[in-house]
Amino acid sequence: MEKTTQIFGIRAIIEAINSNKNIDKVFLQKGLKGDLYKELESLINSNRINSSYVPVEKLNKLTNNNHQGAVAQIASIKFYELESLHEKVLEKTTTPLYLLLDQLSDVRNFGAIIRTAECTGVNGIIIQSKGSAPVNGDTIKTSAGAVFKVPICKVSHIKDAVFFLQASDVKVIAATEKTTNTLYDVDFKGACAIIMGSEGRGINPSVIKVADEKAKLPLLGEIESLNVSVACGAFLYEAIRQRR
Structure with a gap:
């Protein structure tokens, strides 16, 4: 197992949820719109994942990367034998x-x-x-x-x-x-x-x-x-x- 504290990017988080990964919390940018963003919101709600709407400045502090308005804290990635x-x-x-x-x-x-x-x-x-x-x-x-x-x-x-x-x-x-x-x-x-x-x-x-x-x-x-x-x-x- 190898730990990663967070993932970022709307599509990456959607795939993580659809793959039944253990998401601890998702931080979403306030006021963001778009079909992919709505899809992520729907998945978060249907899977009862802990989430917060935050200013973009908060996301920028969490990561220096292109987060696309979403950052998630996730459990470790599994490596196979x-x-x-x-x-x-x-x-x-x-x-x-x-x-x-x-x-x-x-x-x-x-x-x-x-x-x-x-x-x-x-x-x-x-x-x-x-x-x-x-x-x-x-x-x-x-x-x-x-x-x-x-x-x-x-x-x-x-x-x-x-x-x-x-x-x-x-x-x-x-x-x-x-x-x-x-x-x-x-x-x-x-x-x-x-x-x-x-x-x-x-x-x-x-x-x-x-x-x-x-x-x-x-x-x-x-x-x-x-x-x-x-x-x-x-x-x-x-x-x-x-x-x-």
């Missing part, structure tokens, strides 16, 4: 799709990736216990609340997850420019896991070495790499295209 999650996933599908993040450090990239993972039906995201971006308010907001819908697992080292998945007949694919294969040369239709690297360093060479396959995105311009969340989206949607 990879082995038990995999067992549960296999009860639903024989072709799970996992995402491994090798020490991704930017919380907004992390949040964006979680959001894309939820949209593409990823069965679980695996991160390393040390050196990874935390699940904090920025992560939750950027994910638009998807962090409450996609299971996240922590392992001591990404290679631990790689070896476990390989032993469970899950193919592990490293997204790296250090190959001649593009993602269009790789078969994503079976049970597989995609490894994405950190923003500056990419995937650790020792992790690349143990992956089953390597694949890169074709880049036609002069810039040598894409933002990791954008690259991750391309890989996940290629997997979905092949699986449809």
Whole structure:
């Protein structure tokens, strides 16, 4: 379990309530209007969640981030054990799709990736216990609340997850420019896991070495790499295209 004292953003709070998260209190900006805001108010009332209408100055003191007129205090985020999650996933599908993040450090990239993972039906995201971006308010907001819908697992080292998945007949694919294969040369239709690297360093060479396959995105311009969340989206949607 990892604690976060608050989340912010109307959509993120709506997703937290719909996912039955333990909301302690919601602070709402006085006088705010809009359909999404009304939806949040309705959910708060129907779920009998403690709330207060406050001036925008109060919300600005609670967080320096773009709160959109709503800040919630929430209980801790649950992290899953990879082995038990995999067992549960296999009860639903024989072709799970996992995402491994090798020490991704930017919380907004992390949040964006979680959001894309939820949209593409990823069965679980695996991160390393040390050196990874935390699940904090920025992560939750950027994910638009998807962090409450996609299971996240922590392992001591990404290679631990790689070896476990390989032993469970899950193919592990490293997204790296250090190959001649593009993602269009790789078969994503079976049970597989995609490894994405950190923003500056990419995937650790020792992790690349143990992956089953390597694949890169074709880049036609002069810039040598894409933002990791954008690259991750391309890989996940290629997997979905092949699986449809």
